[in-house]
Amino acid sequence: MKLPFWTVVLLSWAFAHAQAPEHVRVVSDDAFYDLSSPRQQQRIAANIEQGLGELRRQGRLPSDSTQASVMDLAWPLQPVGRFDQFGYHGTSNFVDHGLPYPHPVQDYACGSRSYNLPNGYNHAGTDYYLWPFPWAMMDAGQVRIVAAAAGVILAKDDGNFDRDCALGAATDPNDVYVMQDDGLVAVYLHMRKDSVTSLPIGARVAAGDYLGLVGSSGSSTGPHLHFELRDAAGAIVDPRNGACNAAPDRWIVFQAYEDPHIDTISTHSAEPEFVECGVDADGNAVAETPHYENEFKPGDALWVFVSYRDQRNGELTQFSIMRPDGSVFAQWDFDLVSQGNPKPFYSGTGADWKFTLPADAPIGVWTITALFQGQTYTRSFSVDWGWLPRRTRLPPRPRPPPH
Ligand SMILES: [Zn+2]
Incomplete structure (x- = not known):
């Protein structure tokens, strides 16, 4: 059975004020399942x-x-x-x-x-x-x-x-x-x-x-x-009740059939790398390399990655990157429909965008915000020259909302 895992690499000219992302890639994995013989x-x-x-x-x-x-x-x-x-x-x-x-x-x-x-x-x-x-x-x-x-x-x-x-x-x-x-x-x-x-x-x-x-x-x-x-x-x-299952719902916290949600926003020093399998053809373990990075220098490349669960065509996300003084560095919209995927809905998706921080990028804590389905998600990263005292760098992140 051929696995429907696939990756598409696409160029996109997202609508943007200020600096526009240089490149966007969408990955989608709708293929996690198991076999019962x-x-x-x-x-x-x-x-x-x-x-x-x-x-x-x-x-x-x-x-x-x-x-x-x-x-x-x-x-x-x-x-x-x-x-x-x-x-x-x-x-x-x-x-x-x-x-x-x-x-x-x-x-x-x-x-x-x-x-x-x-x-x-x-x-x-x-x-x-x-x-x-x-x-x-x-x-x-x-x-x-x-x-x-x-x-x-x-x-x-x-x-x-x-x-x-x-x-x-x-x-x-x-x-x-x-x-x-x-x-x-x-x-x-x-x-x-x-x-x-x-x-x-x-x-x-x-x-x-x-x-x-x-x-x-x-x-x-x-x-x-x-x-x-x-x-x-x-x-x-089946612990989920619906039109095709008369049994009662058994979950303490109701789980919606579609639950559009941003799972993660993260920053990276290089484009995140996925692997399709945890082992190579010889059976050796293969590791995934997301290239996570929170601290950047002026002039650095900055990759912003976002992952979703239950994303559907037509659901718009409005992204902003703000400088430490609150001014807008970049702003763009993202809709899965722009990516030409074969299906209008995926249970898991991810997209990344590349930026270049200017040589005179202000030092301090920068903020990424994403507005998706009425909920705002925020994430911070720091820009400095690498020799500043630790206390001027990124403060601890706030606790995430309960699941
Ligand atoms: Zn299963």
Whole structure:
């Protein structure tokens, strides 16, 4: 199967006052997903069966009388350590409620954000992928997977290869299964090698407890979490309610079908470099090089990169770069429609623009602002000669708004 990962490089003459960006490139990755073969489906079912047997022996299986009918789910991802951006993920695939292949897919909202396969598999979970530099973020251990609801650990696997970027790989995922107190089994797949919780089978977890780090193990096209729910009969439960799924919405914080949002704004000393896969053709690990830089000198090249989740043609972003005195250095608009992409909507996009700071660029803290869908995002960088005392440089960044 050919992966629909693609990169386009385009020249653009964005409308601009003051200095105009010299170059814009848009990258879009709408391709993070995973494969479930009959063998892997059997493996999931066998893991659950074996785990239930173990819990029964331990006498830790929740009884029917203690089970809640519907348990609210907490967001299953958390940034690790100091996190100073606005977001860190995109959502590529929902549960497919359609008839099996070759029928068209049908997600809970009757849209097509899912997939099915000729082997009869309908995507059975929700895929949340790291964005915008998934391999760099995975290597940095930037995002952890946490329990969405309380329960006991039913099964887990670790030690498997975690830089998969192809479908159909024969490797097994690193994963955790949680028998929730409401009787549903939650399956968390594709974790980073050696990151899976050390808690034993039968141990209790609360919502928000660490389970592992996001990785790309077990037939996965990139670092992401596949989150799946099954009931006692083994039937798939989709926690999102919509016109094509009558089951109740189970998320504590409602997740919109389309959630247009800027995930990151960042500055760079060179154009950010993406890799399509975490390994090269010989199987050696490949690192992503974003070229992050916060401190510039007059005369330097400055790359501004922005990443979005759920961006659609026609959604305008108004960008400004302000000098330390508040005057406008550059101003431009960006709309995905200008890029001639084959689709009007992508779950994850990124664009960058190159500027050259003039030789007489004022020293101090410069600010980038982006107005997108009624929300303003700001980011700072500093310009100095490199010998100024530290206190005159960039102040600490404000905390990001809650997810
Ligand atoms: Zn998936």
